[in-house]
Structure formats: C-alpha cells, structure tokens
Amino acid sequence: MTSPRSAPSIEIRPASPGDAALLAELNGYVHSVHALNRPDVFRAEPAHDELVPIFEAHLAREDLRAFIAQSSGRPVGYALAIVVDRPGDALMRPRTFIVLEHLAVASAAVRTGVGAALVDAVRAAGRAMGCSRMVTEVWDFNKEALAFYEAAGFAPMRHGLEQSL
Template identity: 55%
Template sequence: MTMPSVHIRQAGSDDAAILAQLNRFVHGLHVGARPDVFQPSSDVEELIPIFSGFLAREGAIAFVAESEEGVPVGYVTAMIHHRPADALMHARSFVFIEHIAVDPTVARMGVGSALVESVRAVGVETGCTSLLTDVWDFNKKALAFFEGQGLGRMRHWLEQRL
C-alpha cells in the first residue's frame, strides 16, 4: 500500500472535539479487552472536556493527521516531563506518548509513524533525552508498532486482579 497524502499539524485547544471523535478508533479496543478498567464508549460531547483539559496542561503536546481533503485521520497526545535529580536518580527529561489513534482505513500506511515522528521532533527540540509510552498487554499490534518505531521494552507492570 502507498502512503496516503497526509498533513500533520500541531493541535490546539480548539481541536478537542476532533481528538474526542478520533479516540473511538482505539477506545473500543480497550473497552473490549478490559471492560473492568475502561468505561463503555462515551458520547463525543462527554470526551471534549477531557481532551480540552489535557491540551491546557503545561507540557502537553498533540498533533492531528489530516488527509489531503482536510479530513482528520489520526492524532497523538504526549506530555513533556522534566524530572529533577534526587538521591536515587539523575535529572531526566522525556516525552511520554499518552494516546495515539489512527483511522483503520489508513492503518499501516505511515500515519502513526508520522505522528510519532512529530512527537519525537518536539522532544528533541525541548531537550528530552528519551521517548516513552506504555501499551496494554492485550494490545499486541500497538506493542509491535512502537517497537517498529524504535522503542524498546524497559519496564513491566504486573497485575493481580482481586
């Protein structure tokens, strides 16, 4: 498949509705796999304040991928973290990908890669030394995607349901 012509742009506070709408592409997967953790899909209007709040936070960054027709086909949100040194750890700056979603009609065509690269570039520009994210264990496609982007496993969360 060929890469669709997409434009990646930084998202602003007026893009909360777009992020909320695009979130459906990934949220349903999470609900299906872990209904004990994730609420059933909400109305887009209920999600707008969540994304607005995220976009207003200091260190928050987000990008929207649009088709050549201007239709949003994906997004990524991330947070820049600057951690001071303490007695146990060195000072550290990193960018953490919080959410990423791509319309399945353009999956595996480079949209997700372009979104991650946009986050990576901002991380470098702001002095971050690493790019981090987390992936639910059930989401093998996401894990493979991020490993394909050059991210490696560094930590494991373990869970026992009670």
C-alpha cells in the same frame, strides 16, 4: 509481514484548543480496542460530550504537545504527549523526557504511515524541548500496537503486572 497500504501524503499539524471535539471523535478508534479487551477498566462508549472537556483540559496544559494527522485534508489520527522534567535526587539523575500518552489512527489509515508520522512529530517535539527519551505504554493485549512501537524503535523498559483480588 504485510506491506503498507499506499496513502496520499500525510500532513501533521499541531492541535489547537479548538480541536478538542475532533480529538474526542478520533479517540474512538483506540478506545474501542481498549474497551473490547478490558471492559473492567474502560467504559464501552463514553459520551462525546463527556470526552470534549477532557480533551479541552489536555490541550490547556503547558507541558502537553498534541498533533493531528491529516490525509487528503481529512483528519485520520492524533497523538498527545507530555513533557516531563524530573529533578535529580539521591537515587535518580535529573532527566527530561516525553511521554506519548495517546496515539490513535483511523482504521482505514492503519499501515499507511500515519502512526509513524505522528510518532516522528512527538519525537521531534521532544528533541526540541530538550528531552533525552521518549516513552510510552502499551496494554499487553494490544499485540498490534506493541509490534508497531517496536518497529518504530521502542524497546521494553519495564513490565507492569497485575492480579485480581
């Protein structure tokens, strides 16, 4: 395993509604990996002006927690997470958990602690909201992300399967 690159201090701040354009820009770091590996699902280069309203809608959600990572005063990543409150029923116990929906880190900031700091921010937000678990999903092709999440303490929960028709 390679050792982490050293980085200046990492600052994590909550995202605000005015950060939609910044999130749209930072999203390119992770979207390009998805588009390269699953062009059947992801558009190659979504237009920035189409992404901004999507992030504005995310940031307007009451159940969303969003964070921006900065290093040396420059934005280098973000995380979006949704708090889910599920009532119990005849089959399931009631539960509140936080879903890490997006995590993106600039290529130059990978393996510098940015991703871990963002996950820690989501973890803390989940605890503050009374969540008992944090969950996320990883595309099967993204072995680097899978290794990152496992190193961050995540464990497999279920397996999604697909078949072309």
